[in-house]
Amino acid sequence: MVSSLLASISISELLLASVIFCLVFWVTRSSHQRVPKGLKSPPGPWAWPLFDGYSLAFNPDSGEVWAVRRKLAQNALNTFSVSSSPSSSSCYLEEHVNKEVKHLIQKFQELMEGVGCFDPYRHIVASVANVISAMCFSQRYEDHKNPEFTTLINASHEFVESATSGNPVDFFPILRYIPNPQLQRFKEFNQRFLKFLQNTIREHHKAFDENNIQDITGALYKHSQDKAFGNTSSSVPEMLIINLINDIFGAGFDTVTTAISWSLMYLVTNPKVQKKIQQELDTVIGRDRWPLLSDRPQLPFMEAFILEIFRHTSFVPFTIPHSTTRATTLNNFYIPKGTCVFVNQWQTNHDPKLWEDPSVFRPERFLSADGTVNKALSEKVILFGLGKRRCIGETIARWEVFLFLAILLHQIEFSVPSGVKVDMTPTYGLTMKHPRCEHFQARPRFSRKG
């Protein structure tokens, strides 16, 4: 068969094929940056001459305008999350989380009185989305009143499944022009979400009063006229605001949801750990009030549990893709300018040189002999990225996860019926998810006073 195939190819066709091969080889070699003497190329696939260093995900810009916008987003975010709320003694974040956990506990109780067991995931998604939505545009959504919002937040897995490292489109940008159903779903989800935000933000703008700023959107509108915002055209700021809110919303709700839902999975599979957290809560807080953000330093075991959840799940296994802005070296490897790079957070969090028995789930590893959190060890957990593109919501995220869990565990004991096997196998993605479990049970620990 091979000989008949060869016979059917003419000499000129063979010559033409050889010339094309040599040409591709030469272009590839010459486009490849030379590795300086004494250094080597990192191990990995051979680079095709199709890389331009631009990742699909997010923004390749890291210059001055980007820095100003990041600062603006960070200020607006902090003002309407961890700063004090004028209407109460707590901060905005604490107010919003309190409200949402109350609804969540009520929902779990209704489900227990009804079917007697439930899958907590979609209820956590709605609660966390409502917290970020309250911070962004002072709005909370009820399932039945806003089906569009519910559909969108429940479809967010389409975003994280596609926007993950190792996506071939990151390495071969030309692939974006080839039909790809996953990429198509990713684009459609983004467009629907942006449209939803655009409508919400436009609606919000109608009531804009620069002397009474209530949320992040309001703060961004107020600053959108600043020169520092980096704009000249009057039509640009709105699109920028929509995109900044999109970043904050997108980055801030799926991650926190994933942290809380993984925590519940570990709690029902490690009932002794759950008991220990609840004993700590009872000792420090008692039963007459709900936990507050200010209780956090007095709850080291709860803190150790959250750190171990971050480390053990490493549910953001890689950061978002970045591109090197100049040639550099790492461990004697030469990394040319424009290379697509990620931080492998999962590897660091499971490195046997840093962690004893890295695959074992053991919150106690973070506690010193005197029962306080071992600060030096806690700083070795990497989940929020590194460097100048690291997460701007880290403080909010740590506080939010703490408060959700502290109130939930203070009020409720979670379990699954004996004999139910809980599958903990993660699904790979930008954020790694656990399989859904519909066998959760929630038992109130005592009558509610919050």
Ligand code: HEM
């Ligand atoms: C447990 C929760 C969270 C985790 C694990 C997490 C993790 C991350 C990671 C790994 C990055 C990428 C860093 C990089 O590529 O170098 C990131 C970026 C980002 N995060 Fe978070 N995040 C969390 C919560 C939040 C929250 C609550 C917000 C906002 C309310 C937020 C806003 C952002 C933004 C805006 C970026 C992009 C920063 C930039 O590109 O300059 N994140 N986050």
